[in-house]
Amino acid sequence: MNININGKADPIFLPTAKSSFSELRSLNKIYVDKTEMIxxxxxxxxxxxxxxxxxxxxxxxxxxxxxxxKYGLKDFKGLAIEKLWTDDKTYLVHQA
Incomplete structure (x- = not known):
């Protein structure tokens, strides 16, 4: 897929091998915003x-x-949940 930005078409690659939300957001990868459902x-x-x-x-x-x-809204700038989430606390997250 190509996206035309300022008259210049640049290829867009979907991040198929990434499963870390924080990494997708920090690397400015494509992310379909489903945070309202979350x-x-x-x-x-x-x-x-x-x-x-x-x-x-x-x-x-x-x-x-x-x-x-874990981090609150730090990685959610510009997403739907940024306006919906009112809990300013963070929680200890255990992984098995």
């Missing part, structure tokens, strides 16, 4: 079973939650 999941107290095929973003989803709870 906000809805985080504020709901129900249990969810997320079943998706391989390479459908499960690890990236968990990495996004990890970044949100």
């Amino acid at each position: 906000w809805a999941l985080a504020r709901d107290s129900n249990y969810y079973f997320l079943s998706r095929p391989r390479r459908f973003g499960k690890t990236l989803l968990l990495s996004t939650f990890e970044s949100l709870f």
